[in-house]
Amino acid sequence: MLTDEQLLKYSRQIMLPQIDIAGQEALLNSHLLIIGLGGLGAPVAMYLAAAGVGELTLIDDDKVDLSNLQRQIIHQFESIGKDKVESAKITALSLNPETRINIINYRPGEEEMSTLIEQANVVIDCCDNFSTRFMLNRICHNYRVPLVSGAAIRWEGQLSTYTYEQGTPCYRCLYEEDAFNDQTCTQNGVVAPLVGVIGSMQAMEAIKLISGTGHTVTGRLMLFDGMDMSWREIRFKPRPACPVCS
Amino acid sequence: MPQVIVNGQITDVVESNLAEFLSARQNAQSSFAVALNETFVPKAEYQNTLLKEGDRIELVSPMQGG
Numbered sequence: 684m685l686t687d688e689q690l691l692k693y694s695r696q697i698m699l700p701q702i703d704i705a706g707q708e709a710l711l712n713s714h715l716l717i718i719g720l721g722g723l724g725a726p727v728a729m730y731l732a733a734a735g736v737g738e739l740t741l742i743d744d745d746k747v748d749l750s751n752l753q754r755q756i757i758h759q760f761e762s763i764g765k766d767k768v769e770s771a772k773i774t775a776l777s778l779n780p781e782t783r784i785n786i787i788n789y790r791p792g793e794e795e796m797s798t799l800i801e802q803a804n805v806v807i808d809c810c811d812n813f814s815t816r817f818m819l820n821r822i823c824h825n826y827r828v829p830l831v832s833g834a835a836i837r838w839e840g841q842l843s844t845y846t847y848e849q850g851t852p853c854y855r856c857l858y859e860e861d862a863f864n865d866q867t868c869t870q871n872g873v874v875a876p877l878v879g880v881i882g883s884m885q886a887m888e889a890i891k892l893i894s895g896t897g898h899t900v901t902g903r904l905m906l907f908d909g910m911d912m913s914w915r916e917i918r919f920k921p922r923p924a925c926p927v928c929s
Numbered sequence: 930m931p932q933v934i935v936n937g938q939i940t941d942v943v944e945s946n947l948a949e950f951l952s953a954r955q956n957a958q959s960s961f962a963v964a965l966n967e968t969f970v971p972k973a974e975y976q977n978t979l980l981k982e983g984d985r986i987e988l989v990s991p992m993q994g995g
Contacts, residue, residue: 723995917987
C-alpha cells in the first residue's frame, strides 16, 4: 500500500500504464543485488534507489580513488579513501532515504554469493573482471535469478539480460571461459558518459524485469559504439554444449 | 573472389567456411564470439558454416570493464 508521499514521489512513473501502482509496489517490494560500484554501478544504484527499489545490496571491495571520480558519479571528492559501497550508500540514501541498503565491502566467495543471489529478485553485473562475470552467470542460472550484464571500455559497451527461461541462452553460451583478454579501464581508458549510457540501460532492464513489462534484451547482445554513436544487435541462442545451461 | 563484411570492412575471402576464414586471420586476440549476419555461430558449427557473397561477419570480444 503506497503512502500519499510515495504516490507523489513516484507519480511520474506510476502514470506510465506499463508500471502503474502495481509496478511501483513491485519495485518497492524488490531486492536487487548490484555487483560493482564503479562506473556502471554508479548510475545503476542511483537510478534504482531514486526509482523506488525497496532494497539494494551493494557489493564492492574497492575504495574510492581520485582517478575514479571522472566517471563514477556516485562517489564524491570527499569520499576518496572510503569504501565504495559506503560512499555509494550515502549518495543513494540522499536521493531516496527510504531505500534499505546493505553493503558488503569484500569479495564474497561462490558459496556466500549463492546465498546472496538466492535472496535477490534481480542481479546487476557491473563488475570489472571475467571470473566474477562467469561466477554470477553460474549462480544466477542455478537459482534462475535474472542477470543484467553490462560492460564498458574506451568508447564501447555491451549489454545483455539473462532470464534463464526455457529456450534462452546464458552468458557462457556467448563467451568461452578461457576468453580472457586483459581489457580493463585502468589500462585502456574509458570516456566518462559511456558508463552512464550502459549503466542507465541496465537500470532500465532491471525496472522492466521487476515491474514485469516490456521486452528485455534476452538472447540479444547489444553493442554500443560511442565513436559513431551506433548500436548493433546480435542474436544468440542457447549453445547445445554449454557447460552451464545445457 | 567473394566479398564479405568483417566488422564493417569489406574483405575478400578465399576460404569457403567460417573455420578456415578464422584460422587464416588468427590474431593475438584469439578469444571472441563470432556472429554471421547478426546471429552468433557456436564454435562447433564453424566448420559447417559456409561463407557467401555479402555475408556480414562480426568478431566480438568479451568485455570485462565496469
